[in-house]
Amino acid sequence: MSAVLDSLRSAWTEASPTLPGDGARRARALEEFLAAGLPTVREEDWKYTSLKRLDNRTATLPVMPDATAGGALAERLGVQGLDGPRLVFVNGHFVPSASDAGDTRLEIGSLGAALAAGFPHDRLGSVIDLQRYRFAQLNAALFADGAVVRAPRGVVEPRPVYLLFLTLGDEDALPIVQPRIWIEAEAGAELTVIEHHTGERGDALSNVVTEAVAHDNSRITHFRVQEQAPAHIHIAGLNIRLERDARVHSHNIDFGGGLVRNDLHARLVAPGAELTLDGLYFTGGTQHVDNHTRVDHLAPQTRSTEDYRGVLDGQSRAVFNGKVLVAEDAQKIEAHQSNPNLLLNRRCEVDTKPELEIYADDVKCSHGATVGQLDTTALFYLRSRGIDADTARSLLTFAFANDVIGRIGVEPLRERLAAQVLGRLPEGESIRELT
Amino acid sequence: MLKISNLHATIDGKEILRGLDLEVRAGEVHAIMGPNGSGKSTLAQVLAGRDTYEVTGGSVEYLGHDLLELEPEERARKGVFLAFQYPVEIPGVNNVYMLKAALNARLKAAGDEEMDAMAFMKLVREKMKLMQMDPSFLHRAVNEGFSGGEKKRNEILQMAVLEPKLAVLDETDSGLDIDALKVVAEGVNSLRSPDRAMVLVTHYQRLLDYIEPDYVHVLSGGRIVRSGDKSLALELEARGYDWLQPEAVNA
Numbered sequence: 001m002s003a004v005l006d007s008l009r010s011a012w013t014e015a016s017p018t019l020p021g022d023g024a025r026r027a028r029a030l031e032e033f034l035a036a037g038l039p040t041v042r043e044e045d046w047k048y049t050s051l052k053r054l055d056n057r058t059a060t061l062p063v064m065p066d067a068t069a070g071g072a073l074a075e076r077l078g079v080q081g082l083d084g085p086r087l088v089f090v091n092g093h094f095v096p097s098a099s100d101a102g103d104t105r106l107e108i109g110s111l112g113a114a115l116a117a118g119f120p121h122d123r124l125g126s127v128i129d130l131q132r133y134r135f136a137q138l139n140a141a142l143f144a145d146g147a148v149v150r151a152p153r154g155v156v157e158p159r160p161v162y163l164l165f166l167t168l169g170d171e172d173a174l175p176i177v178q179p180r181i182w183i184e185a186e187a188g189a190e191l192t193v194i195e196h197h198t199g200e201r202g203d204a205l206s207n208v209v210t211e212a213v214a215h216d217n218s219r220i221t222h223f224r225v226q227e228q229a230p231a232h233i234h235i236a237g238l239n240i241r242l243e244r245d246a247r248v249h250s251h252n253i254d255f256g257g258g259l260v261r262n263d264l265h266a267r268l269v270a271p272g273a274e275l276t277l278d279g280l281y282f283t284g285g286t287q288h289v290d291n292h293t294r295v296d297h298l299a300p301q302t303r304s305t306e307d308y309r310g311v312l313d314g315q316s317r318a319v320f321n322g323k324v325l326v327a328e329d330a331q332k333i334e335a336h337q338s339n340p341n342l343l344l345n346r347r348c349e350v351d352t353k354p355e356l357e358i359y360a361d362d363v364k365c366s367h368g369a370t371v372g373q374l375d376t377t378a379l380f381y382l383r384s385r386g387i388d389a390d391t392a393r394s395l396l397t398f399a400f401a402n403d404v405i406g407r408i409g410v411e412p413l414r415e416r417l418a419a420q421v422l423g424r425l426p427e428g429e430s431i432r433e434l435t
Numbered sequence: 436m437l438k439i440s441n442l443h444a445t446i447d448g449k450e451i452l453r454g455l456d457l458e459v460r461a462g463e464v465h466a467i468m469g470p471n472g473s474g475k476s477t478l479a480q481v482l483a484g485r486d487t488y489e490v491t492g493g494s495v496e497y498l499g500h501d502l503l504e505l506e507p508e509e510r511a512r513k514g515v516f517l518a519f520q521y522p523v524e525i526p527g528v529n530n531v532y533m534l535k536a537a538l539n540a541r542l543k544a545a546g547d548e549e550m551d552a553m554a555f556m557k558l559v560r561e562k563m564k565l566m567q568m569d570p571s572f573l574h575r576a577v578n579e580g581f582s583g584g585e586k587k588r589n590e591i592l593q594m595a596v597l598e599p600k601l602a603v604l605d606e607t608d609s610g611l612d613i614d615a616l617k618v619v620a621e622g623v624n625s626l627r628s629p630d631r632a633m634v635l636v637t638h639y640q641r642l643l644d645y646i647e648p649d650y651v652h653v654l655s656g657g658r659i660v661r662s663g664d665k666s667l668a669l670e671l672e673a674r675g676y677d678w679l680q681p682e683a684v685n686a
Binding site: 384385388389391399400 | 484485510511516522523534537538540541577597
């Protein structure tokens, strides 16, 4: 067994008495994870993303942080200007003093508190295909805390619930931070959740698992914004179930991290369900960002639209694998997918693969993936108007990325992300007003 | 203002311009006519600095500058303007802000004060009225979803705002119905001035009914094969281009 798996076992032995919930469940999940081991590039799903750099690391489970420092960090790194409830976590631990559940009819709180108050532990994992997503088992074994956000029947909360996960790395050991998030909108309810993963200094691994259930005729808007430090390894699983006439809009934004792997799995299980997936990865340096999405149309009259875009700079690498499955009796469904990629230089690389698996015969499906450079005709047009080459390039790059950012309805978040894209582009400041 | 001498240019190794000479003085309007493939659009693009064309010989002097040494944006800032035959759609970039950036880049390069948002909007609204453009175009992305005629009007709008010294209009009349052509021509005519020169590149004589040129040149095989006044255009209209071909070969 590799050093990292050994260290995980000892970390578990040490920490298990303090972890909330059903210990036996956790122990089973750990054994299953250890038995399967870390994925390797020999597995099709991990072909382009190697976790070899983990092998010789010593994993540790971070302890409860200093609450004052957590609050200060939240002010510095968090999204400002949001008016909804806010829960802050540092290295996976809930920081009540930095949090404010606010005045809302939603049920919001830390997962640890919810489990202590009777939230059924076996609900966790019920939205996940555990055979497929191994890191969900690791999270199930070792999560220290997380968040529960529930909208009771008919409750509509327009303000976003802000979940801020701050990670502080370590120079020697590899802290493993494992937030666990449960999101649920009961029939007719509406909620918005922002999952923000950010942090600073050193090395750490975060292994996030989110489950979201949209019951009949409900709406969930979900943001996952990842801005981790450059050495960070970020693994995230987002698992969604959509019931009858439910609508879910997911925004998946990756700006940070050194090695990033997202597994998104959505199941549309009843007619009328409608899913929108927006994604943006903007990579530089030696970043590696891998998005695996899977949409299962399991019922007729369901609809999904996916637009994942990439902007790559430096020597970075991106992977996109978008699978759409249409079950045999899922007639009259619509599934559209696109994955355009913009390469800002010749040293970056994208591997993109759409996969359609269709067993029904009356469906509308489309997919398209492109990898290219900026449109030289558009560049020339702008330059011929007096706009310098750097500004013209930045402007076109921003416009490409802003297609996704522009669909973000939460203004402070949209502005922040737009500013970040501009911040990474030459002459970014001067083009702010051009869009 | 503009002196083109013995200009040669190639694209993908194929020679398109083969020793073109042309002199344009301030205040003049020159029409460059010629059959398809004669090099008209190449000339327009080379003047604006498109790098897909390689200049293999000759020189272009513009207001004392070696034009060919300048980047496209430097040319624009010194007053060169190309109205594109096929204006480019740029999704996500706002039409009016792009224009404001273009104008301010030019003002800044000239050492003038940049225009503030209010003064600029006043100016652009005025010019839009002239081009009979709906104010909704202010808020749309550059040329995105514009009809052919709207795109051409948008080009002239840009020209009206940027007030170039040398305007090159590449097939500005193509694809326009007669009403749109009149609007575009009126816009162009309003910009005629003693210190501005214009080069109209066109396949058809029709545009010249509305914008009267001082000189007409026929481009064939990459060179000017005949120059004259506006009556030459009428002759071309009546006789076509074929009668000029042998001359091009023999010259």
